[in-house]
Amino acid sequence: xxxxxxxxxxxxxxxxxxxxxxxxxxxxxxxxxxxxxxxxxxxxxxxxxxxxxxxxxxxxxxxxxxxxxxxxxxxxxxxxxxxxxxxxxxxxxxxxxxxxxxxxxxxxxxxxxxxxxxxxxxxxxxxxxxxxxxxxxxxxxxxxxxxxxxxxxxxxxxxxxxxxxxxxxxxxxxxxxxxxxxxxxxxxxxxxxxxxxxxxxxxxxxxxxxxxxxxxxxxxxxxxxxxxxxxxxxxxxxxxxxxxxxxxxxxxxxxxxxxxxxxxxxxxxxxxxxxxxxxxxxxxxxxxxxxxxxxxxxxxxxxxxxxxxxxxxxxxxxxxxxxxxxxxxxxxxxxxxxxxxxxxxxxxxxxxxxxxxxxxxxxxxxxxxxxxxxxxxxxxxxxxx
Amino acid sequence: xxxxxxxxxxxxxxxxxxxxxxxxxxxxxxxxxxxxxxxxxxxxxxxxxxxxxxxxxxxxxxxxxxxxxxxxxxxxxxxxxxxxxxxxxxxxxxxxxxxxxxxxxxxxxxxxxxxxxxxxxxxxxxxxxxxxxxx
Numbered sequence: 001x002x003x004x005x006x007x008x009x010x011x012x013x014x015x016x017x018x019x020x021x022x023x024x025x026x027x028x029x030x031x032x033x034x035x036x037x038x039x040x041x042x043x044x045x046x047x048x049x050x051x052x053x054x055x056x057x058x059x060x061x062x063x064x065x066x067x068x069x070x071x072x073x074x075x076x077x078x079x080x081x082x083x084x085x086x087x088x089x090x091x092x093x094x095x096x097x098x099x100x101x102x103x104x105x106x107x108x109x110x111x112x113x114x115x116x117x118x119x120x121x122x123x124x125x126x127x128x129x130x131x132x133x134x135x136x137x138x139x140x141x142x143x144x145x146x147x148x149x150x151x152x153x154x155x156x157x158x159x160x161x162x163x164x165x166x167x168x169x170x171x172x173x174x175x176x177x178x179x180x181x182x183x184x185x186x187x188x189x190x191x192x193x194x195x196x197x198x199x200x201x202x203x204x205x206x207x208x209x210x211x212x213x214x215x216x217x218x219x220x221x222x223x224x225x226x227x228x229x230x231x232x233x234x235x236x237x238x239x240x241x242x243x244x245x246x247x248x249x250x251x252x253x254x255x256x257x258x259x260x261x262x263x264x265x266x267x268x269x270x271x272x273x274x275x276x277x278x279x280x281x282x283x284x285x286x287x288x289x290x291x292x293x294x295x296x297x298x299x300x301x302x303x304x305x306x307x308x309x310x311x312x313x314x315x316x317x318x319x320x321x322x323x324x325x326x327x328x329x330x331x332x333x334x335x336x337x338x339x340x341x342x343x344x345x346x347x348x349x350x351x352x353x354x355x356x357x358x359x360x361x362x363x364x365x366x367x368x369x370x371x372x373x374x375x376x377x378x379x380x381x382x383x384x385x
Numbered sequence: 386x387x388x389x390x391x392x393x394x395x396x397x398x399x400x401x402x403x404x405x406x407x408x409x410x411x412x413x414x415x416x417x418x419x420x421x422x423x424x425x426x427x428x429x430x431x432x433x434x435x436x437x438x439x440x441x442x443x444x445x446x447x448x449x450x451x452x453x454x455x456x457x458x459x460x461x462x463x464x465x466x467x468x469x470x471x472x473x474x475x476x477x478x479x480x481x482x483x484x485x486x487x488x489x490x491x492x493x494x495x496x497x498x499x500x501x502x503x504x505x506x507x508x509x510x511x512x513x514x515x516x517x518x519x520x
Contacts (some may be wrong), residue, residue: 360408363443364442
C-alpha cells in the first residue's frame with residue numbers, strides 16, 4: 001500500500017465496517033469480500049481524495065460492492081430486491097461487533113491454520129496475497145483456505161461471544177509463527193491483541209498482550225547481523241525496547257492485581273523478570289522457578305517442566321537442573337539441547353558436546369540447528385586445545 | 386530458461402574431499418560457511434536465477450497405503466544405509482553449462498580449516514511443460 005494512506009487506520013476499521021455489513025443482512029463471506037474490495041479502493045482513491053469520514057466512506061463503498069456482487073449473482077436475484085431497499089438496522093448489539101468477529105474467525109470448528117488466515121483477513125484487513133507471502137504458500141492456496149474457512153463458519157450466528165481462549169490461541173500463533181513477507185506478523189499480532197483488549201475486559205487478554213510486548217522488546221537483539229541466534233544471556237540488554245517493556249509490565253501488573261491467574265499472565269511474568277534484570281547474572285531465577293511452578297499447575301505441559309528445569313539449573317545449580325530433567329521424557333523437543341546446556345554448566349564438556357550435536361540433529365529449524373552445531377563446535381574446539 | 390535442482394545429501398553421495406563433520410569445525414568456520422550459502426542465494430536472486438532453497442530434517446519415514454479401511458503402513462526412521470537428502474536449491478538458468486558452473490560454486494563452500502568442502506552435489510533438470518511450437 002502507498003505511504004499516503006494510513007494503513008493502520010484503514011485496517012483498524014476493517015472489523016467494524018465488516019460487522020456493519022453483516023448487521024445489515026449481508027452474509028459473512030460476501031460481506032468480507034466486499035470489505036476487501038473497499039480497502040483496495042481506499043488505497044487507490046484516498047491519496048488524491050481523502051474522505052472526511054473514513055469509516056462512513058468504507059461502509060458506503062463496501063455496501064455498494066456487496067450489492068453489485070449480489071446483483072451479478074442471478075441465483076440471488078430474489079434476495080437482491082430485498083437488499084436493495086434501504087437497509088433495516090439489525091438488532092442492537094449486546095456485545096461489541098469487533099469482538100464477535102474475533103470469535104467467529106477463531107471458531108472451534110476451524111483448523112488453527114484456517115483460523116489464523118481468516119483472522120488476518122477479516123479482522124486484520126490484510127490481503128490474501130500478504131497472508132500467503134507471510135506463510136510461504138501460493139496465493140491460490142491461501143485463497144482456497146480462506147474461502148473454505150468462510151464456508152465452515154457460514155452457519156454460525158454472529159450474536160454471542162465464545163470462549164476467549166480460542167481467540168488468544170489464534171493470536172498467539174500469529175505472533176509466534178510465520179515468516180516475513182511485507183507484513184510484520186508479530187507487530188500485527190500485537191495490534192490485533194491490543195484491539196481485542198480494547199473491547200473485552202479479561203486478564204488473560206491483557207496477559208497475552210503483555211507477553212507479546214515483552215518478547216517483542218527483545219526482538220532486535222535476538223539475532224546477530226549474520227542471522228545467527230543470540231541466546232537470552234548474551235543479548236545486548238541496552239538495546240531492548242524499554243518503552244515496550246514498560247507498557248508490558250504495566251499491563252501485566254494490572255492484570256495480576258485482579259487475581260485471576262492464567263497461563264499467559266504467568267508466561268508474561270517470567271518474561272517480565274527477564275526484562276527486569278539489568279544483566280543476565282542478576283536474573284531472579286528463584287522467582288522464575290516459582291512462576292514455572294504456577295505454569296505447570298495451570299497447564300501440566302511437559303514443555304513447561306522442561307523450561308522449569310533450565311530455571312532450576314540457574315537457581316540451584318546444574319546438578320539440580322539435571323535432576324529436574326530426569327523425570328521428563330527425553331523425546332521432548334529441545335530435551336537434548338537443555339541437557340547439553342546443563343552438562344556444560346556442570347563442567348562435563350564431552351557429554352555436552354555430544355548432546356549439542358544430537359540436539360542439532362533434532363532441531364526444528366535452521367537457525368536453531370546452526371546455533372546448536374556452533375555450540376558443539378565451540379566445545380569440541382575448546383577440548384582440542 | 387531451464388530449471389535445475391541442486392540436491393545436497395546427508396548420506397548417499399560420494400565422500401567430499403574436505404570431509405569433516407560440522408561439529409568438528411570451529412564456530413568461525415561454521416559462520417563462514419553459513420555466510421557463503423546466504424551470499425550465494427542472495428547473488429542468484431540478484432541475477433534473477435534463484436527459485437527456492439529448503440533444508441530438510443534428517444529424520445523421516447517411509448509410508449504406504451495398506452488397503453481400504455486400514456491405516457497406512459510406516460517403515461522408519463530411515464535405515465543408516467539409505468541415501469538421505471539434506472536439502473535443495475532450485476535455479477532457473479539459461480543453459481546446462483550455467484547450472485554446472487553454479488553447482489560447482491556451491492560445492493566450493495568453505496568447511497573445516499576454511500578450505501572448500503568439494504562436496505558432491507546432484508544436479509537434476511526439471512521436466513518442464515512442453516513448448517508451444519513442437520515441430
